[in-house]
Amino acid sequence: MKHAQKKSEKMLLGKMLHNTEHPLSLLDEFKEYFPDHRPSVVKNLFVVSGSIFSARTPNLWKAKDKGSNFLENHSGKPESDYQRLLRFFKEENGELLIRTILSVVLFSIGSLRRHRYLVLDGTSWEYGSKKIHLLTLSVVHNGVSIPIWWTDLDKKGVSNQQERIALFKAALKSDHLKKKLLLADREYIGSDWLHFLKKEKIEFIIRVPRGRYKNNVNRSPLGKGKRQHQKLWYDALEQRALQPKYAACGVNKEIRLGKEKYWFTVWKNPKEENKNEPLFYFISSVKNKRKVIKAYRIRWTIEDCFYHLKTNGFHLEEMNFKKSSKIELLMAILVLIYTLTMEKGWMAEAAQTRKNNKTYTDESTYSYASVFRKGLPYLERVAVNIWIFWGFVKKIIKERKTPSWVKVKGVITPL
Numbered sequence: 001m002k003h004a005q006k007k008s009e010k011m012l013l014g015k016m017l018h019n020t021e022h023p024l025s026l027l028d029e030f031k032e033y034f035p036d037h038r039p040s041v042v043k044n045l046f047v048v049s050g051s052i053f054s055a056r057t058p059n060l061w062k063a064k065d066k067g068s069n070f071l072e073n074h075s076g077k078p079e080s081d082y083q084r085l086l087r088f089f090k091e092e093n094g095e096l097l098i099r100t101i102l103s104v105v106l107f108s109i110g111s112l113r114r115h116r117y118l119v120l121d122g123t124s125w126e127y128g129s130k131k132i133h134l135l136t137l138s139v140v141h142n143g144v145s146i147p148i149w150w151t152d153l154d155k156k157g158v159s160n161q162q163e164r165i166a167l168f169k170a171a172l173k174s175d176h177l178k179k180k181l182l183l184a185d186r187e188y189i190g191s192d193w194l195h196f197l198k199k200e201k202i203e204f205i206i207r208v209p210r211g212r213y214k215n216n217v218n219r220s221p222l223g224k225g226k227r228q229h230q231k232l233w234y235d236a237l238e239q240r241a242l243q244p245k246y247a248a249c250g251v252n253k254e255i256r257l258g259k260e261k262y263w264f265t266v267w268k269n270p271k272e273e274n275k276n277e278p279l280f281y282f283i284s285s286v287k288n289k290r291k292v293i294k295a296y297r298i299r300w301t302i303e304d305c306f307y308h309l310k311t312n313g314f315h316l317e318e319m320n321f322k323k324s325s326k327i328e329l330l331m332a333i334l335v336l337i338y339t340l341t342m343e344k345g346w347m348a349e350a351a352q353t354r355k356n357n358k359t360y361t362d363e364s365t366y367s368y369a370s371v372f373r374k375g376l377p378y379l380e381r382v383a384v385n386i387w388i389f390w391g392f393v394k395k396i397i398k399e400r401k402t403p404s405w406v407k408v409k410g411v412i413t414p415l
Helices: 002-018 023-030 039-055 060-071 078-088 094-109 161-171 191-199 214-219 234-241 289-309 324-351 371-382 386-399
Strands: 117-127 130-141 144-152 181-184 203-208 251-257 260-268 279-284 357-359 365-367 405-408 411-414
Touching (some): 039 060, 039 078, 039 094, 039 324, 060 078, 094 144, 094 324, 130 161, 130 289, 144 161, 144 289, 191 203, 191 251, 203 289, 214 234, 251 289, 289 324, 324 371, 324 386
Parallel strands (some): 117 181
Antiparallel strands (some): 130 144, 260 279
């Protein structure tokens, strides 16, 4: 009797697989996108990604319980599922795997060549005795920051100029960053760092603390004719920026750091209640002060990104790794599922026939839910098992430009 029951269960499973696209055939299709990785690695990438998304945490011990459901294999032991997840992070060539995962992310958002803004920021926390600091570079797509490279600095505190330069050199191996505009906050300054950006033809707008570059402003040569702000010293620039006439556009002056020329901009804080910071200060390669002010507001998008990766979504700080290479690979998986979630959110907004906005007392309107929160329930519907999840990712890639693979300094990357 039991033998007959098992036989009928196998027949039923066979019919299900016959009517569903089999993972082995999908693996063959994904070879085009993962040319340097074994099929088992590709399969485990999606298992790990699906498990972390379903569990909403990068803590593999908690995510292991979702692995069997994702594979629709309920006969395995939880300990075996945990070991499967751990084995994925023992890959020897982790950086190549990160770049390959990022190629899928870039296919989802389109070529970097059509994006204008980059944002640099970091997030740090502690796990036991381990100090984690993920210095992160992102690209702004549809008003959202999508990380495209990061490194664990293995410390708390501010990054130094050499660490930032090293991050950009790694990103420049495969990403098209020239003529992009980088936005960064007050801790990301330094003459060597700014010279590097200028040499690589990366424009930048970086906020600076009050008093920084004061001597450079005062020593800069005076201008002639209509360049009235060029005649002002630091204190006079501040006084002029506080005048109502310059509230919208600020004032700026060309300064020199060594042999290089930059623009120093002072702008009145639009939030009147913030008396501790009446003025904002920027150093940039951009002369147009209105563009400086308008573009810098976009920097906030990376704060939203960290918020979704941490508190509001996938609880980034729950990862239970201490080795930097494993942390960086796990971050790549989180970026992948974060991007897929945003993709689903944009799809949901495009299909929405009625706008669900909330109006505040100042007459400003905001959506009841962010794109990220809109995308989560929709991605849940395709992350129920590996077959459907695979098919969804394949569909996104197929809808974009057909991949054209090239070797860039020994690394396979998409054009």
